Amino acid sequence: MSNSLxxxxxxxxxxxxxxxxxxxxxxxxxxxxPQKWMAVIGIIYGAMLALCSLYMICxxxxxxxxxxxxxxxxxxxxxxxxxxxxVLLFIGAxxxxxxxxxxxxxxxxxxxxxxxxxxxSGQSESSQIECQNLNADKESxxxxxxxx
Numbered sequence: 809m810s811n812s813l814x815x816x817x818x819x820x821x822x823x824x825x826x827x828x829x830x831x832x833x834x835x836x837x838x839x840x841x842p843q844k845w846m847a848v849i850g851i852i853y854g855a856m857l858a859l860c861s862l863y864m865i866c867x868x869x870x871x872x873x874x875x876x877x878x879x880x881x882x883x884x885x886x887x888x889x890x891x892x893x894x895v896l897l898f899i900g901a902x903x904x905x906x907x908x909x910x911x912x913x914x915x916x917x918x919x920x921x922x923x924x925x926x927x928x929s930g931q932s933e934s935s936q937i938e939c940q941n942l943n944a945d946k947e948s949x950x951x952x953x954x955x956x
Contacts, residue, residue: 813866816924820862823920824855831912843906850905854913857896861889862917 828851835847868885900910 810870813870817859817863817866819924820917820920821859823923824859824917827916827919828852828855828913831916835909843904846904847906847909850900850907850909851913851916853900853905854910854915855917856913857893857910858914858917861893862921864889864892 831851832848835851836844839847864885868882897907897910901907
């Protein structure tokens with residue numbers, strides 16, 4: 809896996825943990841007592857499922873980077889991820905984990921991806937602005953030199 813994919817995964821892991829804190833604390837404080845801890849487990853379980861899916865995407869994209877991407881390989885990876893989601897969510901529901909709490913955990917991971925993408929696009933935009941400013945400075949220096 810490339811360094812950029814490792815960075816993506818590690819940053820997403822940190823942001824997911826951060827975004828799971830509020831729902832876990834809120835659930836622990838305000839959820840009705842009999843299923844309180846199952847709901848907390850569900851949030852963590854849902855976040856872990858989403859992180860596993862992201863890891864599978866990173867592995868698949870790293871393997872496709874060096875090869876000619878075939879439609880069959882991509883479709884198999886896509887279907888495999890959704891099959892994993894379906895089976896593990898079903899197992900969680902059978903074990904008594906509330907589906908809503910698993911969904912909250914998965915959404916926390918997806919929100920972390922969104923924040924990471926926005927942060928990354930902001931950095932690339934600022935880099936583009938810096939390059940434009942440098943080019944403008946070079947052009948003005950060249951105009952000054954040619955005028956002299």
